[in-house]
Amino acid sequence: MAADPTVRTERLPYGIAGVDLGEIERQIPVDEPAALPPNAVLSVIGKSIPRQNGRDKVTGATRFTVDVVLPGMLHGRILRSPLPHAEIRRIDSAAAEQYPGVEAIIPLVTPGDPSTAMVRYIGAPVVAIAATSMAAAEAALHLIRVDYKSLAFVVDLDKAREPTAPALYDSASIPKGHVSGFPAAADLPLNGNVRGPATDSRGDPEEGFKQADVVVEGEFRTQVQTHCCLEPHAIVADWRVGGLTVYISTQFTAGVRRELAEAFDLPLSRVRVIVDGMGGGFGSKSSLGNYGHIAVALSRQARAPVRIVLNRQEEQMDAGNRPGTYQRLSIGARRNGLLTAISLVSYGTAGVTVGAGIGNVAQAMYACPNYQAAQHDVFINAGPGCAMRGPGNTPGAWAMEQAIDELAEQLSLDPLGLRDQIDLSPARREERRIGAERINWQRRHAPGADSGPIKRGLGVAQSLWGANVHTNCACEVRIMRDGSVEVLSGVQDIGTGIGTVMAQVVAEVLGLGIDRITVRIGDTEFPAGPPSYGSRTTASITPAARTAAVRVLQLLLREAALVLNAGPDDLVAREGRIFVRDDPRRAMTFAEAAGRLHTDQVSAVASRSDDYGGFRRRMGDAAIARQDLGGVQFAEVAVDTETGIIRVERVVAVQDCGRPMNPLLIESQIQGGVLMGLSYALFEERILDQHTGRMVNPNLEQYKLAGPREMPAIDVVVLENYQGRSATDAYGIAEPASIATAPAIANAVYNAIGVRLRSLPMTPATVLAALGKVPSWSSPT
């Protein structure tokens, strides 16, 4: 059989460094770079290098969207619904139009039109104003008169499920195809406020439960969490005849450009999206957002740049949130621990929208032949949910990982030993081993064994996350005639330091120090970047950066070859020099070679190829790699049984992300993931007043976040887990680092006090109630 000329055979690093690192042979496209050796033999990749934009960040020089000021810029404000459910009958903005400084007013609803005249949550946009100052916009806002017909509402997940609950939607008005949280199946039945179920199954669950020797069943609840990005959602929209330029705090420049082109009927070539500093997103800045549409519409009408920056209250009410859930989970197992069946029923709420599914932890973390799930979205009169760090899998792991802990106890097995039997992931097996050693797992005692009021405990939980890749992305690398190097892509740095990682990749290829590499990102003028969500940025853009660097280096080596009297393939670029492989004395500096270029710069662009060996699944521009990402986290807690206060003293987080590109930056992300998980576990909760529908803690003080005083010692270990799947073999870390934290803490609390807490957040009141020291807290009726 003739060899396929488009592919070649390559041996790539494969396995876990220090455990079973070897090589794997794969067929890869002929134009892919040579296999990248393991980190141990590299000089820049895999090293802890401080981020390149650190200096700008510590001196206040970074330009965030909120810092952008354009000449003639107007200030946009949004009048928002004060009622959780109402029909708007009339809007009178005559007085506002006359207010000095007002340049544009746009009603966002059409009174009388049943499809747009309804507002379904407090904070829903009603009218937008642009004025020459924030004060004028604010003052004019108060002059607008809106005639609302107040309607019955419901803001509680359980009450919204009752047949008598006021319904938010009918079959005509229900949100269609809009995916704001975890991907929601289309065309599901609507019954009152309950949409679904979305079902999934394998094997014969009924038979599986019959075969079980032990069945654990539990009801679990998770609260609504808000993103609380420190930089608010912000945009400056500049509509001109020649095209639209938008500065926006976004996780996806290329995606926002597409949304704008579509919404405002512009060619892509006339829409430019820029983000320089980006003050946190966590999922809530994945798309243009209603405020973004509004700013552009105001700019178009006013013929001037318009800035909209949400205030903290708007952030809390209308900038997204992690859906709350109620879950009923059953797991059947044989005496030896092997699982026979898993059954999951969930009701989640993403407020007025859909997407409250709880991911695939129950479905995919453990080997189990029989599985069934029925998941429902429940509509309530609250702001729309959206993706938030580890959407779906985070609330899913809360239930699943506690149920596994409970199963282990019922079977008299160690939770780690049980997982060794039912978890097929070699990475997590190693992570359990490392973590157990670090936290000294063998000292774990029986539940509630400590005497005295302060009881300590150890717990463990695991995370599962798909290794996402965005193939619609590209990177350009330029070599300048003076030997300096530019790297360009539309990808944005939301705080992970992706620009620095790209510089490392290019520096490694060109044999230069990282200081020679200038990275320009966050602008759609450059080749399309991937989104910074789904833990996919590094996996997506670094292979493109390496391929582009290899290709542009070829152009330079052609020039050097003429001088060194060798073939380009015989040359090596290392430590700032270009030399002949077999005769290193025949050499020139990188800059000397660049000086031979015929033009001021040479350039190469490369896009993200498919993973070697293909993907597990592809959905348009996005794909899921064949291997999963994960991690195992251990928590040590001290529970004060008199006050109910849980103190997390230590967390050991053992994670994997393929090839780790920069351990320092990865450590930062993992610490952040643990802290966000801890905050979710103990403190955070969006509280809605049942009687008014209003959020009672729409700020950053009553919406309690974990701070430095709540910070445990965090011990981070990162596996080098080579899979031989791309030109860098790097994958993401942000989300898998946060998913396991809350259940690990809950399992440790159980180990401490011998009572299981199944609702989030685990406040002192819930601890004391669980211990029978105070009456159980229930929603007011």
Added chain:
Amino acid sequence: MIETPLATAEAKQSEATATAGPDPVPIVLRVNGRHHTLRVEPRMTLAEALRGPLGLTGTKIACNRGACSACTVWLDDLTICACMMLAIDVGKRSVTTIEGLATGDTLHPVQSAFIEHDALQCGFCTPGMVMSCAALLEHNSSPTPADVNTAISGHICRCGSYPHAVVATLAAAEARKV
């Protein structure tokens, strides 16, 4: 800011009077060693004055009600939330912002240590946190980890950079002793 004799005289008069507004009033703000004469509405906060007319956008507003400390600046040698003070109330006290912390191109040791130990991610809370950690070292040259924790306990960092901020500040304290 251009300082005219008239504006300066107006400002001096304004400092002497007890009531101000509601129209803009002239004030002099002493920021990072420079005097800035400007007219501000009495309701304008120091944070707004720094970010707006003075163009010092390194000071960030994240909650605008003293809950997150992103807007931390020094008022003489105290750390304050600039969103919680009116510009007209600053008076003759000296304001130091993140832009004024480095000496020329030489970073403050806390700034260098924040870079080296990656005590930041998105960087939005960073200027405020750097100001608090630098202020700590002004008052306490040998802080313990608990001291640093206390110094940053009012700061919210959603990225969770606290562990590295503690390491960085302790390293900066050591660096200053050399």
